[in-house]
Amino acid sequence: MGAKHVCFACRKAVNVPDGATDPLRCTNCTAELVVLPNRFRPPKQREEDQWATARYLVEHGYCYEHLAPNQFPGWATTKYGNYVQYPVNLWEGKEFVEQYGAFTSRRR
Structure with a gap:
């Protein structure tokens, strides 16, 4: 199913496969990313x-x-x-x- 890496500072979410851990920080603003399940609809x-x-x-x-x-x-x-x-x-x-x-x- 996968997951989403979410940056609340930039208001962006990126789909990632299960088990993905990188990046832990947003590549745009360097804020910490939150990992949410794929059912989260940004x-x-x-x-x-x-x-x-x-x-x-x-x-x-x-x-x-x-x-x-x-x-x-x-x-x-x-x-x-x-x-x-x-x-x-x-x-x-x-x-x-x-x-x-x-x-x-x-x-x-």
Whole structure:
């Protein structure tokens, strides 16, 4: 499947094969890259609000892994199948972190 190396400073993402580790820094701005799964769909570079939301979620431990519906009461199936849809704006992102705080991938 592969992964994405994401630079939040430049607002760019590059597809890389599984197991790829280089580069660890952005070749454009030398900021540290974040490795996210291939299911992360980066916004267009000019969509700063969506990039800010993605950065906020990653900083709070959400690395765009699937969140299964059987973990949540009152689940409604959406066009995204049987998984929770990640938010696209910061307001929804803050609500998402509050609602699904127990399911973060960040180790506590």
